[in-house]
Amino acid sequence: MTYPPLMTHEIGSLAKPSWKVKASAGTLLNDDDISAADTWGDILDIEGKEELLQLLKKRSDFTHADKQLILHFASLYAIRFQEKAGLDIVWDGEQHRVEMYEYPIRRIKGFNFRGHVRSFDNKYYHKASCVGRPDCEDHYHVHEYEAIASQADKPVKIPITGAYTLVDWSFDEHYCADVHPGLDSIAEARQKARHRFLEDISKRIIYPNLKALANHGAAFLQIDEPAATTKKNEIDAFIESVRHSIGDLAGKAFFSAHICFSEYKRLFPAILQLQGVLDEIHLEYANRDSRELGTSRRERPGYDILDLFKDNKFVVGLGVLDVHTDFIEPPELVRDRILYACDVLKDPSRIFVAPDCGLRTRTWEVAFQKLRHMVEGRNLAIHALGLD
Amino acid sequence: MNILLPGQYPRSERLIAASRDFDRGRVTEKELEDVRKRDIKELERVQKGLPFHSPGLFHWQDLLRPFDGLLENTQSESLSRFFETNTFWKLLELKGAFHIKEEFLDEWANNHFFAEGMLHKDAKLVFTLPFVFLFHEFSRGFSLKQIVKVLETAAKSLGKYPHKVLCFYEPVLGWRTITPEEKQAAVELLEKLKKSITTPIYIQTSFFSLKGFWKLLYELPADGYGIDFYANSFHAAMQSFPKDKALLAGFINTDSTLIETDEKCRGFIKLLNDHLPAGKTFLTPNAPPELLPREIMDKKILHLKEILK
Numbered sequence: 001m002t003y004p005p006l007m008t009h010e011i012g013s014l015a016k017p018s019w020k021v022k023a024s025a026g027t028l029l030n031d032d033d034i035s036a037a038d039t040w041g042d043i044l045d046i047e048g049k050e051e052l053l054q055l056l057k058k059r060s061d062f063t064h065a066d067k068q069l070i071l072h073f074a075s076l077y078a079i080r081f082q083e084k085a086g087l088d089i090v091w092d093g094e095q096h097r098v099e100m101y102e103y104p105i106r107r108i109k110g111f112n113f114r115g116h117v118r119s120f121d122n123k124y125y126h127k128a129s130c131v132g133r134p135d136c137e138d139h140y141h142v143h144e145y146e147a148i149a150s151q152a153d154k155p156v157k158i159p160i161t162g163a164y165t166l167v168d169w170s171f172d173e174h175y176c177a178d179v180h181p182g183l184d185s186i187a188e189a190r191q192k193a194r195h196r197f198l199e200d201i202s203k204r205i206i207y208p209n210l211k212a213l214a215n216h217g218a219a220f221l222q223i224d225e226p227a228a229t230t231k232k233n234e235i236d237a238f239i240e241s242v243r244h245s246i247g248d249l250a251g252k253a254f255f256s257a258h259i260c261f262s263e264y265k266r267l268f269p270a271i272l273q274l275q276g277v278l279d280e281i282h283l284e285y286a287n288r289d290s291r292e293l294g295t296s297r298r299e300r301p302g303y304d305i306l307d308l309f310k311d312n313k314f315v316v317g318l319g320v321l322d323v324h325t326d327f328i329e330p331p332e333l334v335r336d337r338i339l340y341a342c343d344v345l346k347d348p349s350r351i352f353v354a355p356d357c358g359l360r361t362r363t364w365e366v367a368f369q370k371l372r373h374m375v376e377g378r379n380l381a382i383h384a385l386g387l388d
Numbered sequence: 389m390n391i392l393l394p395g396q397y398p399r400s401e402r403l404i405a406a407s408r409d410f411d412r413g414r415v416t417e418k419e420l421e422d423v424r425k426r427d428i429k430e431l432e433r434v435q436k437g438l439p440f441h442s443p444g445l446f447h448w449q450d451l452l453r454p455f456d457g458l459l460e461n462t463q464s465e466s467l468s469r470f471f472e473t474n475t476f477w478k479l480l481e482l483k484g485a486f487h488i489k490e491e492f493l494d495e496w497a498n499n500h501f502f503a504e505g506m507l508h509k510d511a512k513l514v515f516t517l518p519f520v521f522l523f524h525e526f527s528r529g530f531s532l533k534q535i536v537k538v539l540e541t542a543a544k545s546l547g548k549y550p551h552k553v554l555c556f557y558e559p560v561l562g563w564r565t566i567t568p569e570e571k572q573a574a575v576e577l578l579e580k581l582k583k584s585i586t587t588p589i590y591i592q593t594s595f596f597s598l599k600g601f602w603k604l605l606y607e608l609p610a611d612g613y614g615i616d617f618y619a620n621s622f623h624a625a626m627q628s629f630p631k632d633k634a635l636l637a638g639f640i641n642t643d644s645t646l647i648e649t650d651e652k653c654r655g656f657i658k659l660l661n662d663h664l665p666a667g668k669t670f671l672t673p674n675a676p677p678e679l680l681p682r683e684i685m686d687k688k689i690l691h692l693k694e695i696l697k
Contacts, residue, residue, distance in 0.1 A: 171644055182625075186617070
C-alpha cells in the first residue's frame, strides 16, 4: 500500500475539554466552561453546537444520557480540531478513555487494581496486578472506532496500548506465583513467567482487539509502546510481543508502533525483524532537537537516530513538535526537520509527520497552533521538494 | 532473624491524595502534615517488634533530593528513569561552586531522618543514603571526590545518634561497569566512616544479577551486604560471602503484589538458617519498598512477622 508523501497525524491524547471533565466528575460547570464550548464550537464549525450549549447550561446533575451526549460532542470537537488543523489522519485524542493504561486494563479480565505507585515526585499512577490468565471480555476499542469513524471526514487512526507496556506497567501475581527467591535458576524462572504473561496479553488481548478493529474497517492502527526499551534485556521479548499481537493481520491494515522518551538505540537491530509486520515506527525527536533553523546534522541533533532507518522499509513517523513545551514551532523549523529527514532517508514517501507524542498536557489553544504550524511546515517542505 | 526496611516506604493512598491536593492548592501545609504524621504512626504500628524501624521517608521525593537542601548551587529538575522501573528520579545537578551547608546538618537530619522531630533521637532506626555509584549515576557536575565528601558529611552527622544502622543503597552494581576510580571512591568513603562512626554500615543492592560483581561488593569494607534474591541465586551469593558480615536478604518481592506464601517464607528462612547465623541476617524488600502500594507492603510485612514468630 502506498500513501502520499509526508502525511500528517496526531499521536495520542488531547486535553479533555473542561466541560466534559466536569460533567463526568459531577463538578459544577461555570461560565468559562460554557464559553469555551461556544468559542471552540465556532472555531471548529461544530454541527449541533446549540444542542450542547443548551445541555451544558444545566451546569450539574447530568444524567447518564446527558453524559453520553457530552462525550459524543467532546469526541466530535476533538475530531474537528484535528481536521481543522489540516491533519490527514485523525481521531479523537482519547476523549473516550481515562488514559492509556487504566482504560484497557479495566476492560481485560484477570486484573485487579492494587493501589497507587509513584511515577515521580507527587505524581502517582494506579497500578493493577494480573491475578489470573487474562481474557478479552470485549473488543474495547471497536465502539470508540465506530463512533469516531461515523463523525470523521478524514481517514481515522486508532491507537491501542501495546502488550509490552501493559505487562511492564502491571504487577504479576499469576505467572510468577511459582517463582521462588534464591533459586539457582531464578533468572530463567522469572524470564519464563514474564514471557508467558507477555505472550498471553499479545495473543489473547491485543491480537483479538486489533483483529476486531481491522474487521470493522479501521485502516490505521497504532500500537503504543512507551515502555518498549525500559528493560535492556527484554528487547527481543518486546519484538516477539509485537509479532504475536499483529500475527496474520499484517498487510490487512496500516500498523504503526509509537515509542517515546526512550533509549532508541536499544531497539536496533532487533526491530528490523518487524519489517513486513509493522509499517511505521514513530519516535519522539523534537524534544531532543535544537530550535535553530537549518537542515545540517549540526542543527538537527535530535534526529541522529534516523541513520538507523536508512536501509530498511519502515515508514518513519517523524516527531516534529515537542509536546512538553508551549513553544510554538515555526513552520520553517518544522520544514527543516522534515527536509533533514528527507535528506537522510532519500525518500519522502517513507515519512509521516506528527508531534513527538500526545498533546494532552498542552491547552487547546497551544495544541491547535502547534498542529497548524506542523501542517504549514509540511506544506513548505513539499514545496521545497518540488512535490506540489 | 528479623525484618529490616531500608529505603522509602510507600505512602498511603490518603497521603498520596493529600500530597496531590497540596500541590493543587486544595489543602494547607498543616493538613498535609497531619496526614503524613498519621502515616508515620501507622508505619510504627506495622513495625512494632522489629529491632530497627524505618522512618518512612514519606516526604522524600527520591534518595538524592534531600541533598538539594544540604548543598548550595544545586537544582533538581531533569527527570531520569530509575533503572528499569516506571518510576523517575530527578537528577541532582551542581550548577556553581560546591559547598555543603554544614551549619544546617542537625536541622537537615531532624527533618529528613527523624520525621521532623516525630521520632526520638535515641530510637532504633534504619537510615538510608544513596551510595557512591548511585549518587554518581543520578547527579551531574559533581566529582567523585565531592560525592565522597557529601556522603561522608551526611553519614557522620547521622553517626552521632545512637542505636542506628546505616544502609547505603546501591543498585548500580550489576547495571553497568564500575570504574576503578569509582571503586576507589567507594572504598575511601567506607574506610573514612569506619574510622569515625560506630554505626553499622550496610550496602544494599537490587534489581540486577551480581554475576561478575560479587568480588567488588564483598571487598567493600562494610558490615553487611544486601542482595536481591529475585535477581540472584542464593548459592551464587553464598559462594564467597564473608562469614563475619550481615546479610540483608532481599526476599520481599516489590515486583509482585502477591503476598509471599507461608511455604515460600518458610523455605527461604530455612535456606538462610542452614547457611548463616540468625543474628546476622535480616529479611528485606528486594528493591525500594515504595515500588509497591502501601496496603500491599504493610500486608507483606505483617505476614512475614507472623511467620517469624
